[in-house]
Amino acid sequence: MKLKDDKKYARIFRAVLKLVAKKGLAGMTMGDISKEAGIATGTLYVYFSSKDELINALFAACRENSVTISFKGYNAQQPFKPAFRNIWMNILRYRLQNFEEFIFLEQCYHSPYITAATREKARQLTEPFYALITRGQSEQLIKNIETDLLATFIIGSMNELVKQIHYSGIALTRSRINHTFDLCWDAIRA
Amino acid sequence: MKLKDDKKYARIFRAVLKLVAKKGLAGMTMGDISKEAGIATGTLYVYFSSKDELINALFAACRENSVTISFKGYNAQQPFKPAFRNIWMNILRYRLQNFEEFIFLEQCYHSPYITAATREKARQLTEPFYALITRGQSEQLIKNIETDLLATFIIGSMNELVKQIHYSGIALTRSRINHTFDLCWDAIRA
Amino acid sequence: MKLKDDKKYARIFRAVLKLVAKKGLAGMTMGDISKEAGIATGTLYVYFSSKDELINALFAACRENSVTISFKGYNAQQPFKPAFRNIWMNILRYRLQNFEEFIFLEQCYHSPYITAATREKARQLTEPFYALITRGQSEQLIKNIETDLLATFIIGSMNELVKQIHYSGIALTRSRINHTFDLCWDAIRA
Amino acid sequence: MKLKDDKKYARIFRAVLKLVAKKGLAGMTMGDISKEAGIATGTLYVYFSSKDELINALFAACRENSVTISFKGYNAQQPFKPAFRNIWMNILRYRLQNFEEFIFLEQCYHSPYITAATREKARQLTEPFYALITRGQSEQLIKNIETDLLATFIIGSMNELVKQIHYSGIALTRSRINHTFDLCWDAIRA
DNA sequence: GATGAATGAGATTTCATTCAT
DNA sequence: TATGAATGAAATCTCATTCAT
Structure with a gap:
């Protein structure tokens, strides 16, 4: 057997x-x-006992993977801006290198497949990111406005950029990446 | 009859x-x-001759509505920043006041319902917005980087914010709106 | 009104x-x-009060027309063979010149639209044709076998021929018609 | 499995x-x-992937069956008339013993279900029958007129007879069959 | 465990007929 | 009478899930 x-x-x-x-x-x-x-x-x-379960399991796995990659190499001792930049780059890299996972996650959020429980678990995984922003605020390096506003802004802009990059097929040069990061950083810095 | x-x-x-x-x-x-x-x-x-046609027709109507509202009151004589701010506010207002339309549009983008033709028509409607950004660049008020990068950034961040605002249920105070606009403006200004 | x-x-x-x-x-x-x-x-x-009624009415009209044309010019005084030939030609002519009616009638016979009453009326209209055959038999000009066998044979072969002529698109020369009549006549003559 | x-x-x-x-x-x-x-x-x-496909498949199967039965026991060495008679009897037998198949085939011919491809395949299956007639003509046993005229005549008359026999409910005696064959043979013989 | 045929509830679509104008 | 939109029952087809092998 x-x-x-x-x-x-x-x-x-x-x-x-x-x-x-x-x-x-x-x-x-x-x-x-x-x-x-x-x-x-x-x-x-x-x-998998059902389609729902299959989707939820994959969702959880992707979410996990996304967070793991995002915080890879994070070191709280590092000064804030390079640390933030690293994580920002990680998040970008995850989305570009695992574009299918990224799209899948996006599609799931507003689908009837994902249960409240799965959704809540996903939310919990964002906490380190919120903590990072809070650290930046306490070091007076980024704007002192609602954390969720900042987080949403950073992630939302990046998501759209990734889709645009992927579908336009334009090569992502180092300079383009830097420009993009600068957009983000200029937005949020104090 | x-x-x-x-x-x-x-x-x-x-x-x-x-x-x-x-x-x-x-x-x-x-x-x-x-x-x-x-x-x-x-x-x-x-x-409507089919479910597909119905979805595509509604998609086109919403897209149209969204653009109409976004450019309401636009006056090319007005100085750039207040003009841009107006449009930015219009876009935000459309999304908040027509949240169902906004969600519908979002759900459609990556669905199998929307045909290539509908998608292309939707893209054409974004051109005035691109033109606006180009104007800002020519007046050296906003960063001189790829227009699509800027447009995507602005729209992406706003979309996520709108969803966050809606689902969190937090009241959208004038100050919160201003903060949000400032995030955007600081990101893109030259 | x-x-x-x-x-x-x-x-x-x-x-x-x-x-x-x-x-x-x-x-x-x-x-x-x-x-x-x-x-x-x-x-x-x-x-028409229903689809059924419409079909049945048209069926009756076509049947009527078919019989009228078939017996046009029939004169019981005329010797049998030319009289039979005339009628045979009439039947052929009806089918070729009113091919759509002919096909419609064919399709109706085995359809669920035609009611028993309509069917019976149609059958009654065939009686003059049966009478004609009986006359031929009494004059010992055609085979003395079951009348319905003969009638069915004559009509069945003609129906198929008409379809073949129509769909093959081959011009119907006088000689082709004569050949076809001879097939029929040789079959049934005493 | x-x-x-x-x-x-x-x-x-x-x-x-x-x-x-x-x-x-x-x-x-x-x-x-x-x-x-x-x-x-x-x-x-x-x-079957659709109703159409199901109908077409059954049509093809019946057509195949019909031809197989029709030419069962055909032996080109046999003199023409008995060989022809055998096949004629086979065709009759197929129609009587598989009356439902026969009616199904008849109904299909002028229906919108049967595709051009299926129709063409059906046509090809009739070729041996055409060849048989040609043989009879070369042996100067049957009339030297267009083969399709002869084939259509033979089949058309038989089809109608079979229906008549079936629906009238009259028993098909050996003598009735012989009369019927004689009608056919007298029609076509040279 | 692996397979893919079998199931039947439910989805989309059609269509004879009715109805309001 | 003429129109064609409105109806809803019924048709075709799909698909998550089960089951026999």
């Missing part, structure tokens, strides 16, 4: 990401997923 | 907006729409 | 014939008919 | 034939078919 196959989880996840990037969350059926993953529909139900 | 009823178009559109705001684009059926609009399912097909 | 318009009956009938010839009885909707006839759907119901 | 069930194809086909014989092609729904076949509606779509 075989055990559940970790590679199959990965294949299923990859299939979903690919399909969502191509056709959107709405148009994606369990049949599409199984075909793309190269397994039988029935097998999907060996790994 | 009974003629096609313009009010019915409006009722159908309103029904869709309400449903998308409540349940998302994916979970909305033609049955839901007809029930919400208070008409028979078959009647929907008197007005 | 206007009276029912005889021209409209004709237009409706013509529309049905055209549509059945093009797409078959099965695929034809009341909407198709009204569009083809250049009138409103509702108007169809001024002239 | 469950595999697609050949018996189910047969059950679906049998259901369609039964329904068409009873209610005609036009009045038959996918729901009727599934009920008659004793399976779920959805299951029909496991076997």
Whole structure:
């Protein structure tokens, strides 16, 4: 008797990401997923008890991955601006290098698939980022306005930029990245 | 003789907006729409030949409305910053006062419903906004970097803010609005 | 107050014939008919109380027309063979010159539209033809076998021939017609 | 693992034939078919991607069957008349013993279901029959007129006879069959 | 565990007929 | 009478999920 196959989880996840990037969350059926993953529909139900569960699990995994990458190399001892810049770059890098995950996450937020519980867990993962902003404010390096305003502004602008970069197909030069960071930094600095 | 009823178009559109705001684009059926609009399912097909066509038509109408409102009162004679501020406020106002339309538009972008043609028409409507930014650059009031970078940044940050404002339920004070505009302006000014 | 318009009956009938010839009885909707006839759907119901009634009325009219034409110029004084030949030619001519009517009648026979009553009336109209065959038999000019076998044979072969002639598009020369009549005559003659 | 069930194809086909014989092609729904076949509606779509495809597939199968039976036991060494008679009897037998198939084929010809491709394949299957007639002509046993005229005549008369026999309910005696063959043979013989 | 056929509820769409103008 | 929008039952088709192998 075989055990559940970790590679199959990965294949299923990859299939979903690919399909969502191509056709959107709405148009994606369990049949599409199984075909793309190269397994039988029935097998999907060996790994996930329902479509909802599958989407929520992938959502959680992507969210986790996103945060892990975003805070990679963060060192509270480092001065604020370079530390912030690092994290900003990490967030950008995550979105560009894992564009399908990023799109999937975006599509999920306003979908009926994601449960309140999953949503709440996702929110909790943003706390380190809020803490970072608070640190910047306490060091009087960034504007002393509502943290959520700042966080939302930073993330919102970046999300749109990433989509624009991806779909326009324009190469992302170092100078373009710097310009973009400067937009963000000039917005929020004290 | 009974003629096609313009009010019915409006009722159908309103029904869709309400449903998308409540349940998302994916979970909305033609049955839901007809029930919400208070008409028979078959009647929907008197007005729109398919669900796709209905969604695309509403998308186009919302896009149109959004642009009309955004440029309301624009006067090229006015100095740049107040003109820009007006438009920025208009865009914000449209999103807040027509939140359902705004959410609908957002949900549509990455859905399989919107056709390439509809998408292209939507893009064309953004041109006045690009022109405005170019004006600001020629007057050396805003950064001389790629226009699309600037436009994307402005719109992206605002979109996220609007959602945050709406869902957090926090009242939008005059001071909060000003803070938000300042974030934007400081980001892009030369 | 206007009276029912005889021209409209004709237009409706013509529309049905055209549509059945093009797409078959099965695929034809009341909407198709009204569009083809250049009138409103509702108007169809001024002239016929239902689709069934419309089909049955047209069926009866075509059947009538077919018989009238078939026996045109029949003169019981005339010797049998030329009389039979005349009628055979009439039947052929009706089918070729009113091909759409012919196809419509064919399609109706095995459709659920035609009621038992209509069917019975149609059968009655065939009686003169049976009588003609009986006359031929009594004059010992045609085979003395079951009349219905003969009638069916004559009509069945002609029907298929007409379709073949029509769809193959081959011109119907005098010699082809003669060959065809000879096939029939040689089959049945005593 | 469950595999697609050949018996189910047969059950679906049998259901369609039964329904068409009873209610005609036009009045038959996918729901009727599934009920008659004793399976779920959805299951029909496991076997056929649409109603059209189902009808076309059954049409092709019946056509194939019809030709196979018609030429059963054909032996080119046999003298022409008995060989022709055998085939004529086969064709008659097919129509009588598979009356539902025969009616289904008849109903399909002028329906909007049958595609041009299916129609063309059906035409190709008639070629051996045409060849047989040509052989009879080269042996100067049957009239030297256009082959299609002869073929159409033979088949057309038989089709109508079969229907007449079936619906009149009159028993088909050996003598009736012989009379019928004689009608045909006398028509075409040189 | 893996498969993919089977299911049936529910989605979209059609269409004969009715109705308000 | 003429119109064509309005209706809703019914048709086709889809799809998450189950089940037999």
